[in-house]
Amino acid sequence: MRRAIELSLENVRSGNGGPFGAVVVRDGTIIGEGANQVLTTNDPSAHAEVVAIREACRKLGSFQLSGCDMYSSCEPCPMCMGLIYWARPEKVYFANTAEDAARIGFDDAFIYRELALPPEKRAIAMQQMMWDEAQAAFAAWEKKADKIVY
Numbered sequence: 374m375r376r377a378i379e380l381s382l383e384n385v386r387s388g389n390g391g392p393f394g395a396v397v398v399r400d401g402t403i404i405g406e407g408a409n410q411v412l413t414t415n416d417p418s419a420h421a422e423v424v425a426i427r428e429a430c431r432k433l434g435s436f437q438l439s440g441c442d443m444y445s446s447c448e449p450c451p452m453c454m455g456l457i458y459w460a461r462p463e464k465v466y467f468a469n470t471a472e473d474a475a476r477i478g479f480d481d482a483f484i485y486r487e488l489a490l491p492p493e494k495r496a497i498a499m500q501q502m503m504w505d506e507a508q509a510a511f512a513a514w515e516k517k518a519d520k521i522v523y
Contacts, residue, residue, distance in 0.1 A: 374444045374466055376403060380421065381446035384408035391479065395421040395445040397429035397438060397462065404441070405429025421445065422453040426460050436523060438462040447474050451484045459523075 380394025390409040397405035407424025411417055422445055430436055441462045447469040449457060457465060471481060483496075492499035514520060 374446075374468060376406065377421075377444045377446045378468060380406060380408040384421075389413050392477075393421040393445070393447055395425040395443060397425050397441050397443050399429075399433075399438075399441045404432050418452065420450065420453050422449050423456055426456055430460065436460070442466065447471075447479075450474075450479075450481045451488070 377394040377396050380396070381392045382394075384390050384394065385392045390412045393409040395407055396403045405425040405428035407421045407428060409421050410419035410424055413419075422443065425443070426438065429438060429441065436459075438460045443457065443462045443465045445453075445465065445467045448467045448471045449465065450471075474480070475482065487495050487497075492501070
């Protein structure tokens, strides 16, 4: 956790982005780390947890973090939580809370509210289309004999 907090503080001091850092640990060794890179990369998905998970998965040669723990300087946002569940680490530790982040301008509560709404009632217009055509890829996946289930 000390390294995650150190990364978050370094990020603020360098002017590179928000006060967030994260590390992925396996067998007591950091195998992935990251600080928020949204501003430096113009990538809204470049949160500290995303950066750390991507690095760890590359090093492991796997899309899953079995046997790993994650340490984040702040409770993960909804996007990062989704990624964490897909990556499947054993445990996640965090320091600051979502409420702490909201207090300094990083408030994700609206995302949780939006996700609870039907797509047609969300603030960003969403409309389903071309369902029949899109089903072809799903059918092909179902029939694929050598698929890797994840």
